[in-house]
Amino acid sequence: MSASQAIDRGSRPKYFAATWSLTKVRMLLAMRNRTFFFFSLMMPMLFLIALVIFVGRHGGFISEYALGDLLTLTVMGSFWGLSVQLVTFREQGILRRFRLAPIGAGPLLASSILSNYVMTLPTLFVEILVCRWVLHIQNWGNPWAIFLLITFGSAAFSAFGLIIASVTNTMQETQLINQLIWLGFLFLSGATVPLSLMPMWIRRAALFMPATYLAAGLQTSTTNTVNFFDLATDLLGLAVSLWVAFEISRRLFRWEPEAKVPGRAKLWVIAAMIPFFVFGAYENLHGHLLDHIDQTLNFHSIAASQPTRPALPAQAEIPPQLSNLR
Amino acid sequence: MAAPVIEVKDLYKSYGPVEAVRGVSFAVEEGEVFGLLGPNGAGKTSTVEILEGLRTPDRGVVRVCGLDPQESGDRFKERIGAILQQTNLPDKLRVKEAIELFADLYQKHADTDELLRRFQLVEKSTAFYKNLSGGQKQRLALAMALVNDPQVVFLDEPTAGLDPQVRREIYDIIEDLKRAKKTVLITTHYIEEAERLCDRVAIVDSRKVIADGTPRALKHNSAGSTRIELRLARPLTNGALAHIDAVMNCREFDGSYVLHSSRPPATIVALVKQLEAEGNELQSLEMFSPSLEDVFIELTGRRLRE
Numbered sequence: 001m002s003a004s005q006a007i008d009r010g011s012r013p014k015y016f017a018a019t020w021s022l023t024k025v026r027m028l029l030a031m032r033n034r035t036f037f038f039f040s041l042m043m044p045m046l047f048l049i050a051l052v053i054f055v056g057r058h059g060g061f062i063s064e065y066a067l068g069d070l071l072t073l074t075v076m077g078s079f080w081g082l083s084v085q086l087v088t089f090r091e092q093g094i095l096r097r098f099r100l101a102p103i104g105a106g107p108l109l110a111s112s113i114l115s116n117y118v119m120t121l122p123t124l125f126v127e128i129l130v131c132r133w134v135l136h137i138q139n140w141g142n143p144w145a146i147f148l149l150i151t152f153g154s155a156a157f158s159a160f161g162l163i164i165a166s167v168t169n170t171m172q173e174t175q176l177i178n179q180l181i182w183l184g185f186l187f188l189s190g191a192t193v194p195l196s197l198m199p200m201w202i203r204r205a206a207l208f209m210p211a212t213y214l215a216a217g218l219q220t221s222t223t224n225t226v227n228f229f230d231l232a233t234d235l236l237g238l239a240v241s242l243w244v245a246f247e248i249s250r251r252l253f254r255w256e257p258e259a260k261v262p263g264r265a266k267l268w269v270i271a272a273m274i275p276f277f278v279f280g281a282y283e284n285l286h287g288h289l290l291d292h293i294d295q296t297l298n299f300h301s302i303a304a305s306q307p308t309r310p311a312l313p314a315q316a317e318i319p320p321q322l323s324n325l326r
Numbered sequence: 327m328a329a330p331v332i333e334v335k336d337l338y339k340s341y342g343p344v345e346a347v348r349g350v351s352f353a354v355e356e357g358e359v360f361g362l363l364g365p366n367g368a369g370k371t372s373t374v375e376i377l378e379g380l381r382t383p384d385r386g387v388v389r390v391c392g393l394d395p396q397e398s399g400d401r402f403k404e405r406i407g408a409i410l411q412q413t414n415l416p417d418k419l420r421v422k423e424a425i426e427l428f429a430d431l432y433q434k435h436a437d438t439d440e441l442l443r444r445f446q447l448v449e450k451s452t453a454f455y456k457n458l459s460g461g462q463k464q465r466l467a468l469a470m471a472l473v474n475d476p477q478v479v480f481l482d483e484p485t486a487g488l489d490p491q492v493r494r495e496i497y498d499i500i501e502d503l504k505r506a507k508k509t510v511l512i513t514t515h516y517i518e519e520a521e522r523l524c525d526r527v528a529i530v531d532s533r534k535v536i537a538d539g540t541p542r543a544l545k546h547n548s549a550g551s552t553r554i555e556l557r558l559a560r561p562l563t564n565g566a567l568a569h570i571d572a573v574m575n576c577r578e579f580d581g582s583y584v585l586h587s588s589r590p591p592a593t594i595v596a597l598v599k600q601l602e603a604e605g606n607e608l609q610s611l612e613m614f615s616p617s618l619e620d621v622f623i624e625l626t627g628r629r630l631r632e
Contacts, residue, residue, distance in 0.1 A: 014433055021430035025423060032418040093414040097470075100378060100408050101431040102400035256380075 018103045022111035023118070030119050039081060044074045044123050052134050063135035068219035070127055072191040075150055075218075076211055078120060078157040079164075079185070080178060082112050086165035087174045095255045105253035109246065113158040120154050145221040145231050152238035153214045159245030160210070163272055166252035167261050185211035190219070196294045203290055208273075208280030213237045216293055233279065233289070240275040248272050329392065331356045331478055331509040332377065337386035339372050346372040348533040350386075354526075357507040359500070361520040363618060364530030365630055370513035371411055373530075374482050377511065378408050390478055404433055407476035411483050413467040417456035421447050424455065425469055432474035445469040445499070461492030468499055479503060481512040485519060497522060515630055517619045527618065531626050545616050551586040553614040554593065558583065559607045571596040 030036045051066050089095050098108060131137050164181070168174040186192055188202060189211030195203050206212045217234035220226035248268045252261060283289045330353035339347040347369040354360040362370045375381045376388055379395030379402060388395060393402045415424055422442065429435035442448045445465040450458060458466065464484065471479060481500070485493040493516075500523050503510055514520055520527050521541045528538035537544060551574050562583070568576040572589035587593040590613060601607060622630050 018431050021427055025419065025427050028423065029416050029418055089416070093410075093412060094416060096380070096410060097413055097415065098431075099380060100403065100406075100410075101428060102403035102433070103431050 015103070015107050019107040019110045019114070022103075022107060023114045026111055026115035027119055030115065036081060036119075040077065040119060041123055044070070044077065044127060047073055048127055048130055051131070063131060063137050064139055064141065064223045065219055067128065067131045067135070067137065067141075068222035069191045069215065070131070071124055071146070071150065071222065072153075072189070072211070072215040072218050073186075074120065074124055074127060075153040075214060076157050076182075076185050076189075076191070078116050078154045079161045080182065081161070082116055082158050083161035083165040083168075083174050083178060084171070086112065086162060087168060087171050090165075090254060091171060091257050093257055096257075099255040105250045105255075109159075109162055109249055109253065112162060113155050113246070116158045117151065117154045121150075124150055139222075139224055141222040141224045142226060142228065145226065145228055146218065148235055149214060149217045149221060149231070149238070152235055152242060153218075156210060156238045156242040156245065157214075159242050159249060160272065162249035163245050163252070163269055166249045166254065167265065167269055169260055184209065188212070189215045190293060191215040194293075195290070204284055207283040207287070207289060208276050210237065210241055210276050212289075213276075213279070216289060220292070233283075233287075237275055237279045241272065244275060245272045328356060330354055330389075331358075331391055332360070332511060333387070333389040334373070334377070335387040337373065337376065337388065338384045339369075339376060339381065340384055345533055347376070347383075350530070350533075350535050352528050352535060352538055354509060354511060356509055358525045359504050359510040359512065359523055361524035361527040362511070362513040362530050363515065363517070363520045363524075363527050363622075363630075364513075365515055365628075368530040369533040370530055371482055374480050374511060374513050378406065378480050379403070404474060405477045406480065407471035407474060407478070408480040409464070409467045409471050409482060409484050411486070413463070413470075415455045415466075417454060419455050420452050421455070421458070421462075421466055422451040424466060425473060428470045428473045434475060435473055436475050438473070441469045441473060446495075461488055461495065464488060464492070464496060465499075468496070472503075476508070478509045478511070481510060483513055483515070485514070485516065493519075517617055517630065520618055529618070529622060529625065531622070536625050537621065541618055544618060544621050551588050552590040552616060554585040554587055554590065554611065555614070556583050556585070556597075556611045557581065557609040558601070559609055562604075562606070567597070567600075570600060 030040070047070055051070050086095075095108075160181075161178075164174060164177055168177060188198075188206045189195075189209055190206065191211065191214075195206055195212070198206070213234040217226075217231050221231070248271055252265055252268060254261065332352075332354035334353070335351050337347050337350040339345075350369065350373055352360070362373065364370050372381065376383050377390055377395060382396055390402065391405050393405070395402050419427075422438070425438045425441055425447075429438050442451050445468060447462065447465060447469065450462055453462075455463070455466075468481075468484070471481075484500070485496050488496065497519070500510065500512070504523070504525075512519070512523060524541060526538065526540050527544060528535045529544070530536070539547070561581075565576070567573060567583055567585060570576075570585070571592045572587045573593055574586045574588055576583060576585045578584075585593065594611075598608070619630055622628075
């Protein structure tokens with residue numbers, strides 16, 4: 001190989017280009033992976049079918065509220081796949097080969113998050129379209145809020161998955177921890193069982209979970225019972241979590257299959273939860289999130305009694321008794 | 327004189343209580359193909375992985391292109407290419423995608439189509455990694471190692487486990503690198519690989535370098551004897567050849583006589599004279615120089631692959 005044959009990129013921003021190249025390859029690999037298709041496309045569609053069966057006859061607000069839950073479940077799914085894939089790559093020695101190239105852990109992790117986000121968007125889009133068509137949802141909700149929550153939510157939950165990959169040593173360990181955390185997200189966030197139906201201590205504990213902010217944010221956004229600025233807590237929580245989780249997973253990143261994470265490094269995981277300790281403490285002491293969640297459900301109860309409720313094109317048309325909703 | 331491209335001084339590495347490298351030192355000049363020859367577990371891979379920046383040494387000095395692999399980060403990685411002892415890629419990554427992906431990771435890269443042609447991977451360019459044979463995977467690993475047109479190439483057991491045909495193909499590629507004046511460090515436990523490819527060889531055993539030099543010099547300096555195998559028109563009595571000049575030992579084997587000589591020219595002259603005197607004649611004669619294997623046995627008392 002003579003140097004004259006080489007192509008020099010000069011001062012091209014290398015990390016951006018490397019991240020994008022890795023992202024494209026990760027998307028190609030995902031599309032060729034049956035497991036990905038099952039968990040990222042089929043599972044959400046099964047949730048969607050269940051939603052249509054159980055909620056379809058209600059229509060109106062109930063459907064809009066349930067769409068928020070469906071989107072939450074799909075976005076939270078970002079948490080699963082990435083940790084498993086990263087641990088697999090490490091165990092198979094694939095990451096070692098990348099370690100020889102001039103890229104750090106940052107572009108590799110960023111490409112995981114980015115590819116997962118891009119691959120999740122079509123599923124979410126299909127869910128919204130199917131819900132509008134089959135469940136006769138007339139209301140587009142708050143599209144910008146939905147978009148931002150999906151974006152920050154997907155990225156933040158992907159980053160949580162990457163932390164799990166960084167602190168677990170084997171696939172079995174990864175799967176076990178994933179299952180435990182996923183169950184918590186699933187049943188304590190309000191995405192499957194409304195928090196209003198839970199005992200108070202569970203509701204208070206749920207305020208420390210990132211999934212709660214995502215679920216509450218998407219429920220209020222799809223029902224358009226929120227204005228954009230009311231979502232600041234949810235978005236800020238997810239954005240800060242994304243940043244903290246990404247930085248921690250980058251620092252704890254291991255390329256080698258035999259490299260074991262030191263026990264004390266696992267404490268860093270707690271650092272990823274600090275934003276939610278702060279938000280949870282604030283919400284428990286001074287916040288109104290639980291009130292808002294209750295009011296949203298009441299709102300739906302009222303709305304459910306009016307199955308043919310017309311669309312709410314603007315906040316100004318929300319009934320007076322609901323005007324204090326976030 | 328220019329500074330060596332690779333410089334290793336008094337290198338030590340342990341994994342917990344297990345010592346892997348014990349005081350290894352050597353230097354490789356620019357454009358040289360340098361071999362680390364030794365049995366499995368001798369510390370070759372640990373040494374080369376420290377040079378690649380994959381492992382941290384416990385003690386010692388390591389420089390590649392004047393850079394410390396641990397400290398120089400991307401500047402160092404832009405200048406090296408490497409084949410790991412075991413390269414793995416995602417099963418469903420296609421050959422062309424793999425080369426293009428790695429090309430994108432470097433500031434400077436070779437023409438990827440040219441790499442596919444050169445490594446005879448054009449027909450397999452759309453094949454998944456999992457569907458490649460061992461030889462094709464190794465050719466792909468070589469293409470990826472050269473994708474950034476590196477100054478220094480590390481090849482860790484590049485032909486291990488491959489059939490002889492593929493091994494010869496890999497040898498041709500390494501000889502191309504030699505002609506292109508690349509600096510190459512190769513680890514191997516194949517004698518013929520070290521003898522054919524390497525300008526200089528360091529013999530590694532028990533985690534340290536026990537001899538180094540050109541293959542010719544190592545063989546020349548050893549006390550190893552040349553083996554002479556001959557067939558005669560009429561059989562001789564036992565021990566008739568044992569007293570010929572410089573013969574160290576002689577034995578009959580399946581109709582042939584096998585001599586070990588410390589001075590082959592003197593032995594052959596004496597042999598011909600004796601046969602003429604006895605009215606006997608030579609039917610065939612073959613000489614075998616001492617190999618690096620003989621050198622290794624002389625130095626360690628063991629065969630290389632024991």
